[in-house]
Amino acid sequence: xxxxxxxxxxxxxxxxxxxxxxxxxxxxxxxxTALTYARGGRGRRALVRRAPSVTxxxxxxxxxxxxxxxxxxxxxxxxxxxxxxxxxxxxxxxxTATLLLAVQRRRDGAPxxxxxxxxxxxEPATGGGELLVLARAVxxxxxxxxxxxxxxxxxxxxxxxxxxxxxxxxxxxAGAFLGLLAGEGWDASGERSAGTxxxxxxxxxxxxxxxxxxxxxxxxxx
Numbered sequence: 001x002x003x004x005x006x007x008x009x010x011x012x013x014x015x016x017x018x019x020x021x022x023x024x025x026x027x028x029x030x031x032x033t034a035l036t037y038a039r040g041g042r043g044r045r046a047l048v049r050r051a052p053s054v055t056x057x058x059x060x061x062x063x064x065x066x067x068x069x070x071x072x073x074x075x076x077x078x079x080x081x082x083x084x085x086x087x088x089x090x091x092x093x094x095x096t097a098t099l100l101l102a103v104q105r106r107r108d109g110a111p112x113x114x115x116x117x118x119x120x121x122x123e124p125a126t127g128g129g130e131l132l133v134l135a136r137a138v139x140x141x142x143x144x145x146x147x148x149x150x151x152x153x154x155x156x157x158x159x160x161x162x163x164x165x166x167x168x169x170x171x172x173x174a175g176a177f178l179g180l181l182a183g184e185g186w187d188a189s190g191e192r193s194a195g196t197x198x199x200x201x202x203x204x205x206x207x208x209x210x211x212x213x214x215x216x217x218x219x220x221x222x
Contacts, residue, residue, distance in 0.1 A: 007180055011038055014169075014177035018074075021096075021165040022158045023066035030067060037071040040183050048072050048148075066150075066158055073144035074162065075182040077137065081163070082178055084137040085170040094134060094167055099160040102135035103142070138163045 015034030019027045026033075036043040047068045074081065138159045145155035166174040 008035070010173050010177055011035060011180050014173070017165055017169065018070070018162050019067060022070060022161040026065075026067050033067045034071055034181065037068065037075070038181050038183060066154075069145055069148035069150060070141075070158055070162060071181055072148065073141045073159070074178060076144050077140045078178045078182040078184075080140055081137050081166065082175045084133045084163075085166060085174055087133050089133060094131070094164055096157070096160045096164045098131070099134060099138050099164055100156060102131040103138050103156060103160065106132065106135045106139060134163060134167065 011034055012031045015030040016027060019030035023030075033047060036047050038044075138156070141159035141163065142152070142155040145158060146152060150158070166178070
């Protein structure tokens, strides 16, 4: 995996996408925290020690709490997530709601529902075997988030949202992003890219909810 601008651009794009899906109020911190985590060392250790802290500051303002723990959980679950995303049986679109339902059924010992199940929003049918692969990944990310002190419901929601976003962009470098986050082939001295989004980034923005808006906003601010 190459370093430098391409790696930085991929990390920035995916950090924004995951934040938009899992912690929208922390999107402004997504790139900084993801880069800090990916580069490892003291910065990563300090970031993880502070995560999660509190949901609001002394003045009631929102502070970064979810993302540092989420980056750590995704990195620790890197191989399982890449295996799940690359599984040939996982081919259809899934939503956060569908993944949450699948995880709950997995914990209850019930077989994953075929199709959408229950009152979940209509979407392409996804078989029980396919959901089982992703539900296992969501459960693992959630477990690691809970180890950071996050409540079970909030951890499940953040994990399911992140995995759904990764699944939606699995053909646009999701696995490579997870590898970078885990520090695979990352040059700690690599510089952030200040260029315009590449074609792959634009495709990812169209596939992952929230990224298109964030990418455009960042472009206007430069």
